[in-house]
Amino acid sequence: MNPGHGLAALAVVLVATLAFGVYGLRLSRGTSDFYVASREISPLLNASAIGGEYLSAASFLGVAGLVMAYGVDMLAYPVGYTAGYLVLLLLVAAPLRRSGAYTLPDFAEERLGSLAVRRVAGVLVAVIAWLYLVPQLQGAGLTLQTVTGAPRWAGAVVVAAVVVGVAAAGGMRSVTLVQGFQFWLKLTAIAVPALFLVMAWRSAGAPALTGPDIPRFDRTTVVTLQDPVRFDVTQPVTVRVTGRLDGTPYTAGAVRLGDGGHTATAGTALTFPPGAAVPHRHGLAPASGARWADPLSGAGGRSHPLYALYSILLATLLGTMGLPHVLVRFYTNPDGRAARRTTLLVLVLLSGFYLLPTVYGALGRVLAPQLLLTGQTDTAVLVLPQLTQAGEGGRLLAALATAGAFAAFVSTASGLTVSVAGVVSQDLLRGSTRGFRWASLAAGIPPLVMATATHGLPVADAIGLAFAVAASSFCPLLVLGIWWRGLTDLGALLGLVAGGGLAAVAVVLTSVRGAGHGWSAALLAQPAAWTVPVAFTVMITVSLLTRHRLSPAAVDRVMLRMHLPEEVGSGGSALPPVRPPTAGRS
Amino acid sequence: MTGLSGPRRPRRGRPEPGPEPEPGPEPGEPPRHKPLPGQKPPPGPAPRPPAQPPAAPESPAPRRVAVSAPRRHRTGGYSARAGAADLHAQPQLGQLYVRSLVRNQLRLSLGVLAVLAAVLGGLPVALAALPGLRTAEVAGIRLPWLLLGVVAYPLLVGAAYFHVRHAERVERDFTDLLGGPDAPPAAPPRAAR
Numbered sequence: 001m002n003p004g005h006g007l008a009a010l011a012v013v014l015v016a017t018l019a020f021g022v023y024g025l026r027l028s029r030g031t032s033d034f035y036v037a038s039r040e041i042s043p044l045l046n047a048s049a050i051g052g053e054y055l056s057a058a059s060f061l062g063v064a065g066l067v068m069a070y071g072v073d074m075l076a077y078p079v080g081y082t083a084g085y086l087v088l089l090l091l092v093a094a095p096l097r098r099s100g101a102y103t104l105p106d107f108a109e110e111r112l113g114s115l116a117v118r119r120v121a122g123v124l125v126a127v128i129a130w131l132y133l134v135p136q137l138q139g140a141g142l143t144l145q146t147v148t149g150a151p152r153w154a155g156a157v158v159v160a161a162v163v164v165g166v167a168a169a170g171g172m173r174s175v176t177l178v179q180g181f182q183f184w185l186k187l188t189a190i191a192v193p194a195l196f197l198v199m200a201w202r203s204a205g206a207p208a209l210t211g212p213d214i215p216r217f218d219r220t221t222v223v224t225l226q227d228p229v230r231f232d233v234t235q236p237v238t239v240r241v242t243g244r245l246d247g248t249p250y251t252a253g254a255v256r257l258g259d260g261g262h263t264a265t266a267g268t269a270l271t272f273p274p275g276a277a278v279p280h281r282h283g284l285a286p287a288s289g290a291r292w293a294d295p296l297s298g299a300g301g302r303s304h305p306l307y308a309l310y311s312i313l314l315a316t317l318l319g320t321m322g323l324p325h326v327l328v329r330f331y332t333n334p335d336g337r338a339a340r341r342t343t344l345l346v347l348v349l350l351s352g353f354y355l356l357p358t359v360y361g362a363l364g365r366v367l368a369p370q371l372l373l374t375g376q377t378d379t380a381v382l383v384l385p386q387l388t389q390a391g392e393g394g395r396l397l398a399a400l401a402t403a404g405a406f407a408a409f410v411s412t413a414s415g416l417t418v419s420v421a422g423v424v425s426q427d428l429l430r431g432s433t434r435g436f437r438w439a440s441l442a443a444g445i446p447p448l449v450m451a452t453a454t455h456g457l458p459v460a461d462a463i464g465l466a467f468a469v470a471a472s473s474f475c476p477l478l479v480l481g482i483w484w485r486g487l488t489d490l491g492a493l494l495g496l497v498a499g500g501g502l503a504a505v506a507v508v509l510t511s512v513r514g515a516g517h518g519w520s521a522a523l524l525a526q527p528a529a530w531t532v533p534v535a536f537t538v539m540i541t542v543s544l545l546t547r548h549r550l551s552p553a554a555v556d557r558v559m560l561r562m563h564l565p566e567e568v569g570s571g572g573s574a575l576p577p578v579r580p581p582t583a584g585r586s
Numbered sequence: 587m588t589g590l591s592g593p594r595r596p597r598r599g600r601p602e603p604g605p606e607p608e609p610g611p612e613p614g615e616p617p618r619h620k621p622l623p624g625q626k627p628p629p630g631p632a633p634r635p636p637a638q639p640p641a642a643p644e645s646p647a648p649r650r651v652a653v654s655a656p657r658r659h660r661t662g663g664y665s666a667r668a669g670a671a672d673l674h675a676q677p678q679l680g681q682l683y684v685r686s687l688v689r690n691q692l693r694l695s696l697g698v699l700a701v702l703a704a705v706l707g708g709l710p711v712a713l714a715a716l717p718g719l720r721t722a723e724v725a726g727i728r729l730p731w732l733l734l735g736v737v738a739y740p741l742l743v744g745a746a747y748f749h750v751r752h753a754e755r756v757e758r759d760f761t762d763l764l765g766g767p768d769a770p771p772a773a774p775p776r777a778a779r
Contacts, residue, residue: 075734079742083706086742090695090749210728294720295713295730309710317706337754344746351739358735483692556681563688565757568764 005399006147047345052183056412057139062460065378067361070300078354080316094336095562114489133447135462189404193385200388215369243268281375315528319467322474325415472531473500491543499535
């Protein structure tokens with residue numbers, strides 16, 4: 001890719017982000033502006049902002065990459081990401097807005113009146129947000145590397161710096177404007193190249209996607225590796241090598257690659273003849289087109305596909321409501337009814353977006369099969385556009401895709417940073433504006449360290465793990481808290497610790513060990529299917545056992561506030577006004 | 587007005603209750619007392635006790651008073667808020683109402699959720715059990731791809747639209763019931779359809 005265009009795209013996104021941020025800074029006057037944008041945001045802008053915040057690296061890059069590598073099963077991710085908003089609408093949106101809670105810890109304290117639950121919820125918010133931030137920053141590193149050849153950490157540092165700066169400068173208002181803009185940027189950046197992609201595929205004679213063969217290079221292809229790669233050859237092939245292959249240096253030397261594993265260092269260029277079968281990165285099993293298109297076939301070497309499919313669906317459906325940056329957004333709705341309508345609008349926007357990554361994942365197998373060799377299928381959305389058009393047109397499309405990718409990292413990361421900073425500053429720094437600024441820094445640094453220190457999983461898988469933790473902790477807290485009077489503080493506390501803790505342990509083990517085989521690996525790689533039931537069971541059982549801790553009057557008061565329509569509710573002075581996020585803690 | 591509710595919207599589909607004689611204070615501020623659940627409550631807000639203290643006129647300070655349409659129009663009607671005050675004034679009765687509202691909303695949500703679970707949860711099982719489905723093609727596209735990649739989204743939006751409409755109707759019925767010309771009955775209402 002042409003570094004100049006890529007850097008220009010990056011610069012445009014960053015400048016636009018900072019410009020909106022500064023504009024927002026001029027608008028935000030007091031603490032309440034700072035936190036919740038004064039709740040004067042139009043439904044379309046708010047829905048765009050929610051969509052913009054939600055469409056992360058996983059949606060923009062990861063879904064296409066996983067579909068390309070592992071086939072139709074991976075469509076469970078985008079469907080789950082969208083359906084998660086439906087579940088949120090059904091169970092949480094309006095009551096949560098009416099509860100007046102600004103963050104998940106606020107909700108926990110308000111509903112259960114327990115500082116201990118509040119603290120545990122605060123820790124979980126930070127854990128989930130950090131888990132979510134790491135793949136964003138890694139995606140930024142991967143993107144900048146793909147576009148310019150810069151080292152991996154550079155992109156992560158750039159995005160982290162911008163995000164912390166924007167959050168600290170403008171708070172919520174600027175973030176809302178930035179994200180509304182970035183949703184539409186992302187939609188454009190993925191839709192326009194997709195059109196050209198389909199045209200290119202048709203003009204290539206619409207090669208079959210579901211054929212009986214594994215992917216092959218359709219022309220002489222030079223693959224330049226940006227990272228050291230270990231790959232497996234299944235059909236021997238003679239390639240030209242410049243660089244170091246299997247420990248031997250070559251300069252344009254012809255090498256016969258025999259069956260089995262080979263390693264190549266970063267910077268090595270391999271030239272494959274037309275018709276050669278694409279060697280796959282070690283760990284990614286080559287799959288024929290037919291097998292790849294077949295659901296539940298375990299294409300690409302994933303074990304227990306049926307279990308994984310259900311676990312992914314469960315994690316994404318129930319995890320969405322527990323994502324800290326999603327929740328904060330609902331506070332910017334004027335009332336519960338607007339919260340519902342905004343959610344409906346969000347579903348429409350997300351549905352339009354998620355039609356598109358599948359196109360990249362499917363056509364990537366025939367148009368850019370070398371990504372299966374480098375293992376960087378996550379870059380399909382970035383690499384494919386410029387293959388569709390020769391010359392300047394292709395470079396411009398690639399620059400557009402790069403801009404969309406950075407919009408994805410920046411918007412999600414700023415939403416997460418603001419929400420973690422909100423929690424940290426409220427609970428530790430007494431909620432001043434200055435405290436919020438320091439807290440932004442505290443929210444951004446740990447994931448930056450983690451992102452640069454580890455290489456990580458495929459982006460969408462890593463995000464899926466954050467969803468799993470959210471689904472096993474905050475989903476039961478919200479659902480039971482909103483709809484069941486019997487939830488006690490102790491039940492919530494133990495449920496959060498058990499569900500969130502088990503899921504977090506599974507995430508850590510998976511990240512450390514990498515993908516494995518067998519049931520234990522499947523259970524750890526997709527923990528939601530068992531940690532969510534555990535969390536619900538613990539919360540309900542302990543609550544029933546500790547029923548004496550309930551205070552019916554307090555529960556009644558909160559239930560009244562959460563469920564009463566605004567036009568009825570809070571009219572009498574009997575309901576205490578909801579404190580602004582900063583009050584009551586100093 | 588306090589921070590909780592933000593700007594209020596006018597309620598639709600319900601006529602304003604009868605003419606109000608006094609342009610009194612912010613409607614609903616002082617909690618009115620209603621008869622106990624057993625007794626027949628007075629019909630509607632009309633027989634409001636005239637002893638209600640009007641706040642502004644009594645204050646001796648010569649304050650300029652803007653004479654305009656009462657603010658209650660913005661808040662969507664007088665009686666609904668009076669009803670809310672009643673809810674707070676009479677915890678037991680209020681709880682009955684609110685519990686039934688919660689039950690109705692929960693029933694609606696669980697219904698949609700059950701459909702979602704059956705469709706989305708049934709699909710993998712169906713694909714596992716019926717291999718013919720996996721390779722079937724519609725309009726040149728494999729059926730699983732079409733279902734998961736395209737068809738799922740309009741279905742999700744449709745379910746969301748259905749829920750928003752019905753949830754608002756449940757709330758409207760509840761509000762009407764509280765503040766309508768007929769006072770609420772003593773028994774907990776079943777407002778949902």
